[in-house]
Amino acid sequence: MTFRSETSAVPPIVLNDGNVIPQLGFGVFQVPSDEAFPVVQAALEAGYRSIDTAAIYGNEEGTGRAIRESGLPRDEVYVTTKLWNSEQGYDSTLRAFDVSLKKLGLDYLDLYLIHWPVAVADRFIDTFRAFQALKKDGRVRSIGVSNFTEAHLQRVIAETGEIPAVNQIELHPRLAQRALREFHANNGIATEAWSPLGQGTVLDAPAVTAIAEAVGRTPAQVIIRWHLQLGNVVIPKSVTPSRIVANFDVFGFELTGEQMAAIDGLDSGGRIGPDPDELTAGL
Template identity: 65%
Template sequence: MTSIPKVTLNNGVEIPQLGFGVFQVPDRETAAAVTAALRAGYRSIDTAAIYGNEAGVGRALAETGLPREELFVTTKVWNTDQGYDSTLKAFDASLAKLGLDHVDLYLIHWPAPRRGLYLDTWRAIERLVADGRVRAAGVSNFQPAHLRRLLEHGSLVPAVNQIELHPGLQQAELRALHAELGIATEAWSPLAQGAVLGDDAIVSIARRHGRSPAQVVLRWHLQLGTIVIPKSVTPARIQENIDVFDFTLADDELAAIAALDRGLRTGPDPDALN
């Protein structure tokens, strides 16, 4: 079974660098997908209230037989639940669906700046950390201005900012700010929903290593130091995505992938979604 390296977050909590995402996985299929991932060696599972599959994740976790301390579970508060009291209520609902007494990482899913509530939401998450129900507090899709406002008014520095990140959208400015502030970068849509897998540079590198284009892109993320959460419901693909720790990309290959940045978003603009 693959041994996955861990990243130490700014509060000392360790997160596996490669995890398993369940975005767009129907709840009825989620337990089987998560079970396959756990059998393959994944120990970090990333879900969200809006995905509608926290219960499916919970069923898989309940049946796995693995000790809770070996698992790392992330979920997120949705935009319409932002605000202090409503975040605490939403967290209780997520925890009940997951069947857990705590989560390892709780994220504000989007800044939703026009709602103007993410500071109140952050205060609620800080309380959940203080109460021991959340091990690490983080955000998702926060831009530099959102992060700076949070740091100005909050008492905790986010442990993680989970952002859209892949060869077509490399977010260099945001990643540099993360490094400056001690915030770990976590990539969602790490394969750009397949949109970068046909790029000539990636295909060429894959052939050179005898790997799939997806494995090359995941390896690129890992060598950047990014935490990455690929998603699949296919057992063979789930296994393929974790088999990325026994080869290394050379400097010229990393440079070729760096040249693919083209501002390609597969998801919404964080300043526009509310």
């Protein structure tokens, strides 16, 4: 348990390897590297202690600089990055990890994720084995995947003998991923939600706005609270300082069972991002 969860107001989620991840973090998808520095600074000042980036985002340098210059001890900031599709494979994964760690300017990662399965290339098993080697060497605390389906997860577990600690997936009220979340729960995999606000597409839903008015909160706060009460790890992204602060202010209220059910009712199975079985970008 390397991350000092007791220093944060955010509830910790205990992973299947005994390490902990803050349940609420901050994502930097589509944030240019030069903007990542002030944006991540603002997030850390607001109280976030988990930062999620990826090699393909092109902002590991700015993100890492903000973390290093924050004045916070390294073990008080949980750092995640992801391996891009073009680097999958055992040796190429190890090389790509070195590049990411150098850009971040850190000595280790808290969590390393395979960004997409790209099953057509059939390299994610060798990639995960490289992750296992990095974990054994102490360079990564926890290893996981992103955008993996149940079938992909079953292969990883069967062929590597290890259950990923995390699966980061598109998850929001219009794509609640109930079946996959149930598989995660039954196998000790933490569910982490990317695009947790549906890129804003659910914020004006009547069910959400009505709840927001009833509890005196913003629609975004209501949706983040929904995620937290489901048990998801959630990483909202914003570049607006006021929204960065507001999205963190989600621990002073709770949604009722009726309100949770109303949000659950928005699930239509509609994706914003690619289908994990079809994406081949980077190959």
